[in-house]
Amino acid sequence: MSGTPYVPPCLEDPKTGVASKDITIREDPLIRARLHLPKLETVNEKPQKLPILVYYHGGGFCIGSAFSLFEYQHLTTLVAEAKILAVSIEYRLAPECPIPAIYDDCWEGLQWVASHSADGGAAAAKEPWLADHGDFQRVSVAGDSAGANIAHNVLMRAGCDPLLGGTKISAAYLTHPYFWGSEPIGSEPKTGLDKALSHVIWTFLYPTAKDGIDSPMVNPFAAGAPSLAGLGCGRLLVSVAGKDRLRHRGLKYCEAVKESGFKGEVEVVEVEGEDHAFHIVTFEKESAQVLIKRLAAFLNKSC
Template identity: 45%
Template sequence: MSASTDELAHGFPPLIRVYKDGRVERLKGTEIAPPSTNPKTGVQSKDIVIDPNTALSARIFIPKITKPNQKLPLVIYFHGGGFCIETAFSPQIHNYADSLAAEANAVVLSVNYRRAPEHPLPIAYNDSWAAIQWVASHSTNGGPEVWLKDYVDFNRFFFAGDSAGANIAHNMGIRVGWEVLDRVKVVGIVLIHPYFGGKDPIGGEIDNVNGKARADYLWMFVCPTSSGLDDPLINPVMDPRLSGLGCDKVLVCVAEKDFLRDRGWYYKEELEKSGWGGVVEIMEAEGEGHGFHMFKPTCDNAVAMLKRVVAFINEDMTH
């Protein structure tokens, strides 16, 4: 191999390397878990193609169905990974969605959007919106997916995501607020360790110059056409449409030792001030870092966070 093919165009350790000849090497997040039936909980999962033209796909999970004709909430989940690694089929993403379906007694659809740098933003946003519209098309009994038609209550939609996926979940909520999704009611949005940023440092970012530089570099790497770090896609506080967020409630989960913690708190405070009419709650995990629940799903803080998310999804149910 000639030296030129090994020259780096972009390096973002420990996630990804891009070489000058165009090769992309993902350094993590490449493992795949097959769809399955969980023997402990009875949750079933399968993979579905949403748009063969773009290869947009998803993994859908249904909990054990105990009552015939029961309609369940639907959580559309967007995985993390900096917009450039991980998939809906990564083991920890699969396991989280599986647990969420079991604990919340909800249908979970985990979107496998296309990733940067081969497919730079806004492609992941467009894929995510296409997936939402495809799911919504089942509300009139149209659409090809039987699990959606048979089991979903289309008045109890939720968006959720972690890290970059939380960023997508928020931006999809903005889009719902301004583009109206027919015959579907988005009740709430769950943002776990959301990847937000901004040109001017806030809170702990002021003393963590390297951390801020990394987060900023990643954004311009995955969204090279962005207007910059105050682009509303990465800095929702700068979005004049924030007050029109298209749901009734938001749960923000942050972690004490996460570099992005202060952005989560800032988002909560600014959303409350924006004139938006909903309710925003926040939960902070003490002593934990970014994405801890994916790597330590059985630790006390991860269990507590899952319980809070489940309560958020189910608290308005009328029996």
């Protein structure tokens, strides 16, 4: 997503009607977010309540932005289709910000959202869109590529640490998740895994990671990794692309979650003939629009 231009928020997107605005979650160090709100319907003069999606953008931990053109196009389309309130977290990037701190930023962003629930405390009055329109019985987490890796790590933490106000994550989806490791999976080549971009980026950005490329943060199948039964969500969907080098890792992840004893539902969506993050970088394609509709249906499944 390098070179993708910044897109300012607007009160009504001309294509989708979605409103957006930028807010600051924390000043120092800085964490921001972009909120996306679909056109609302007036029902008995009461604020319309919407499912909430907390979203983490991709970009290999070091590029990309919640304010980029690609993410704006993707999320406004998804928000209009699913009729949800999306909060896209603008976390700090590596290498200036170490990778573990990126996970902390994204956890803090989720906790900030949860703080707006009825029992979340004084922070509930800070952001009217969340306080007025957020349905905290329907909170989901999602991400693409490195953002999907972040979402996985946030979900593992949510399985151990409570969210403010007793908020629960009802569902989560990971599109083309960034997982890697030292041993091949599926039809991956038996040699050269350390030359793959996913390996090079991780080891360059996080050279001090315990167990290196087999850290459970990037390799959830590594020996000694926490059980995936601990994922803190009720339903999970993983999407993979047929031409994506990370495809086998995503499919293995689904299998491992199912075999772990995870109590929720697990779904997989495989799109043949497409490459990594196609639904974002070429979001206007029919295949991308079909996937976005599938993700919207998943988010609304429990509604």
